[in-house]
Amino acid sequence: MRLEQSKAVVIGNGCAGAECIIAMRDNGYEGDITMLTSSKWPIYNPMLTTYFAAGKIEFAQLFPYGSNEEFTKKYRVKIHGSSPVISVDAEKRWVVTDKGLEFQYNKCLVASGASPFLPHIPGIDSEKVFTMRTVEDALRLKSVMETKPRQVLVVGASMVGVKIMELCHQKGIEVCLVDMAPHLFPLAASPQCAAVLEERLKRQGIRFRFNARLGKIEETPGGIRACFSGSEASEEADMAVICIGVRPNLSFVNHEQLVVKKGILVNERMETNMPGLYAAGDVAQGNNLLTNQKQIIGLWANARYQGRTAGRNIAGKPDKYPGNIPHNITHFMGMDFISIGDVANYDYTEVKQHKNKYIQLFWKDGLLSSANLIDEFYSSGAVKYALIKGLKKQEKMKTGALPVAQDILIRELITEVMKG
Numbered sequence: 001m002r003l004e005q006s007k008a009v010v011i012g013n014g015c016a017g018a019e020c021i022i023a024m025r026d027n028g029y030e031g032d033i034t035m036l037t038s039s040k041w042p043i044y045n046p047m048l049t050t051y052f053a054a055g056k057i058e059f060a061q062l063f064p065y066g067s068n069e070e071f072t073k074k075y076r077v078k079i080h081g082s083s084p085v086i087s088v089d090a091e092k093r094w095v096v097t098d099k100g101l102e103f104q105y106n107k108c109l110v111a112s113g114a115s116p117f118l119p120h121i122p123g124i125d126s127e128k129v130f131t132m133r134t135v136e137d138a139l140r141l142k143s144v145m146e147t148k149p150r151q152v153l154v155v156g157a158s159m160v161g162v163k164i165m166e167l168c169h170q171k172g173i174e175v176c177l178v179d180m181a182p183h184l185f186p187l188a189a190s191p192q193c194a195a196v197l198e199e200r201l202k203r204q205g206i207r208f209r210f211n212a213r214l215g216k217i218e219e220t221p222g223g224i225r226a227c228f229s230g231s232e233a234s235e236e237a238d239m240a241v242i243c244i245g246v247r248p249n250l251s252f253v254n255h256e257q258l259v260v261k262k263g264i265l266v267n268e269r270m271e272t273n274m275p276g277l278y279a280a281g282d283v284a285q286g287n288n289l290l291t292n293q294k295q296i297i298g299l300w301a302n303a304r305y306q307g308r309t310a311g312r313n314i315a316g317k318p319d320k321y322p323g324n325i326p327h328n329i330t331h332f333m334g335m336d337f338i339s340i341g342d343v344a345n346y347d348y349t350e351v352k353q354h355k356n357k358y359i360q361l362f363w364k365d366g367l368l369s370s371a372n373l374i375d376e377f378y379s380s381g382a383v384k385y386a387l388i389k390g391l392k393k394q395e396k397m398k399t400g401a402l403p404v405a406q407d408i409l410i411r412e413l414i415t416e417v418m419k420g
Contacts, residue, residue: 007031007032007033007105007106007107008024008029008031008032008033008034008105008106008107008108008109008314009033009034009035009036009095009103009105009107009108009109010033010034010035010036010077010108010109010111011036011037011085011088011095011108011109011110011111011112011252012035012036012037012109012110012111012112012113012249012281012283013035013037013039013041013042013043013079013081014043014046014111014112014113014281014282014303015043015045015281015300015303015304015307016109016111016113016280016281016282016284016303016304016306016307016310017035017037017043017109017111017280017281017307018043018065018071018307019303019304019305019307019308019311020109020111020278020280020307020308020310020311020314021033021035021075021077021311022075022308022311023307023308023309023310023311023312023315024311024312024314024315025075025076026311027311027312027315027316027317028315028316028317029311029314029315029316031106032078033075033076033077033078034077034078034079034080034103035077035078035079035080036080036083036084036085036095036097036101036103037079037080037081037082037083037084038082038083038084038085038112038249039081039082039134039135040081040082041063041081041135042063042065042066042067042068042071043063043064043065043071044062044063044064044135045062045063045064045300046113046133046134047300048061048062049062049132049133049134049135049137049138050132050138050160050163050164050167051163052138052142053132053138053141053142053145053167054163054166054167054170055142062135062138068081080097080099080101083097083098083099083101084097084098084252085097085098085112085252086098086252087252087254088108088110088252088253088254088277089254089257090254090257090258090272090274090276090277091257091274092104093105093106093108093276093277095108105276106276107276107277107278107314108276108277108278109270109278109279109280109307109310109311109314110250110253110264110272110277110278110279110280110283110284111279111280111281111283111284111303111307111310112248112249112250112252112283113248113249113281113282113283114133114246114247114248114249114282114283114298115133115246115247115249116131116132116133116137116242116243116245116246117244117245117246117247118131118242119214119242119244121214121215121216121217122216122217122218123216123217123218123219123224124217124242126217126219126224128219128223128224128238128239128240129217129224129239129240129241129242130144130239130240130241130242131241131242131243132160132163132164132241132243133160133246141164141241144239145167145171148171148173149173149223149237149238149239150173150174150238151173151174151175151176151223151236151237151238152164152168152173152174152175152176152237152238152239152240152241153175153176153178153224153226153235153237153239153240153241154168154175154176154177154178154240154241154243155178155179155214155226155240155241155242155243155244156178156179156242156243156244156245157177157178157179157181157183157184157185157186157208157210158185158187158243158244158245159185159188159328159330160243161177161179161241161243161244162177162184162185162330162332162333163330163332164241164243165177165206165332165333166332166333169204169205169206169333174207175206175207176207176208176209176235176237177206177207177208177209178208178209178210178212178214178226178235179209179210179212179244180210180211180212180213180214181210181211182210182211183195183198183210184197184198184201184208185197185328185337185339188328188337188339188343188372189337189339189343189372190343190349190360190362190372192349192351192360193343193358193360193372193374196353196358196374197335197337197374200333200335201333204333206333209235212228212231213228213229213230214226214227214228214229215227215228215229217240220236222236222238223236223237223238223239224236224237224238224239224240226240246282246298248262248263248264248282248283248296249282249283250263250264250283257274258272258273258274258277259272259273261285261294262285262295262296263279263282263283263284263285263296264279264283264284264285265285265294266278266279266280266284266285266286266306268286268287268309268320268321268322268323269309269310269313269318269319269320269321270284270286270306270309270310270313270321271313278310278313278314279310280303280306280307280309280310281302281303281306281307282296282298282303283296284296284306286302286306286321286323286324287322287323287324288323288324288325288326289322289323289324289325289387289388290325290326290341290342290369290370290387291342291345295326297324297325297326299324299326299327301324302324305321305324306321308321309321325340325341325384325387325388326339326340326341326342327339327340327341327380327384329377329380335374335375336373336374336375336376336377337372337373337374338371338372338373338374338376338377338380339370339371339372339373340370340371340373340380340383340384340387341362341369341370341371341387342369342370343360343362343370343371343372345362345364345369345370346362346363346364346369346370347363347364347365348362348363349361349362349363350363356374356375357374357375357376358372358373358374358375358376359371359372359373359374359376359379360372360373361383368383368386368387369387370387371383371387
């Protein structure tokens, strides 16, 4: 092994890692910075991979920070690509890669991102099974789509799943969307809102199969056969795309040193329980402002803010990031869908519909707690503001003044929306 000294090490070349490095340099950090990553590609946005596979953006647009050469020169960082970290000793402040490199650091950020989750079932390693997260995934899917498959099975009624569904539909490919949940967007949409979306999609020719747990995948002469637990009815297609979520890349982390649940627990400064070690992005459990609990919030903006906060603190400029609210905004098949907050935790709900617009508000303890919106993109900011306003002003919440203010704000919004 070869020992190298680096005052700062960033593990991972995603948004959180990039923003950490930018913030360090912008705040006067002059020490050496080393980035270690398993990827051979420049810093890319995983959320854009479906757009590239669909032919909506050019390959270069996957990389918002430019080439490695450009990033290296601008921010004076040494990047070791295709060099995954295999261990971190947070007590000795030691990082080891599979290339035999060892780095001793003063400060280190773990921002290694996440990978697609695949169920442990027979046939999951078939060459006719695809995922969608990495540049390699996008290139592979784009290539197979050029062969014009007739039928595609999309497993996972998630944000990524519906984008793959849309991609197939636009190319004239028959698609079936499968999920073990009872409806579309099980984590983001209420059953009522999901029913509206599903009906619109059915009218466009999309077929659904819910409450279906994938049991195994068999290869056939023409493609694959998906079998489901407790059901004799299988689904046949030319290929399957698995979109059932991601898991943080933490195989190199010593759980005896770091406090890890679903991700690494961090405070508002993005510090872990180990001195000198920070975490950000898809590996970090930061604050959920709605629940005041630690949660991984897998959003590009959240990773950006967490990375910047870590970078400022590493540079010696104290900073805090209070947290975020889970929210999703996606456009597919001619519709906008927005989910803000936790739609599963509420006391009562109300629905307003007018033409193609749909608003469902959820209330908890007299305060707005979450919302689902269809084709009402421009109202999402006001709704999110109302949630945050209620969360920040704890004293007013006790007096009863805030619920009235929130109620007026939201009802004025609904009135304005329904005029159109």
